[in-house]
Amino acid sequence: MLHELQAPAATDAESEAHRHAYNAAFHLLDLNWHWDPTTFAGIQRYGRAGLKSWIQAEQPHLLRAYTLDFLVNAVEVTKERCLAAYERQEAKKSADRLAA
Numbered sequence: 001m002l003h004e005l006q007a008p009a010a011t012d013a014e015s016e017a018h019r020h021a022y023n024a025a026f027h028l029l030d031l032n033w034h035w036d037p038t039t040f041a042g043i044q045r046y047g048r049a050g051l052k053s054w055i056q057a058e059q060p061h062l063l064r065a066y067t068l069d070f071l072v073n074a075v076e077v078t079k080e081r082c083l084a085a086y087e088r089q090e091a092k093k094s095a096d097r098l099a100a
Contacts, residue, residue: 017090021082021086024082025078025082031075055071
C-alpha cells in the first residue's frame with residue numbers, strides 16, 4: 001500500500017510546516033522516522049489512514065508492542081503540539097519584523 005501512497009513532493013509552506021511538525025514529533029517520541037517531502041505528500045493525502053498505512057507497511061514490528069491506534073494518536077497529538085509551537089514562533093517573528 002505504501003507504493004500507492006507516493007505522490008509529488010509537497011512544496012507549499014503549510015504542508016512543509018506540517019511535515020516538519022511530524023518529523024519533530026517523531027524525534028520527541030524517540031521514533032527513528034523521517035518523512036521527506038515526497039513521502040509526506042503521499043501520506044498527507046489520506047490523513048490518519050495514510051499514517052496508519054505507513055506504520056503498517058514501514059514499522060510493523062511496533063505493532064507487536066503497541067496498538068495501531070495508540071501509535072497514530074501519540075504521533076498526531078505530539079505533531080499538533082509541535083505545529084502549535086512552530087506557529088507561535090512564526091507569529092512572533094512576524095510581529096518582530098512589523099515592529100522593526
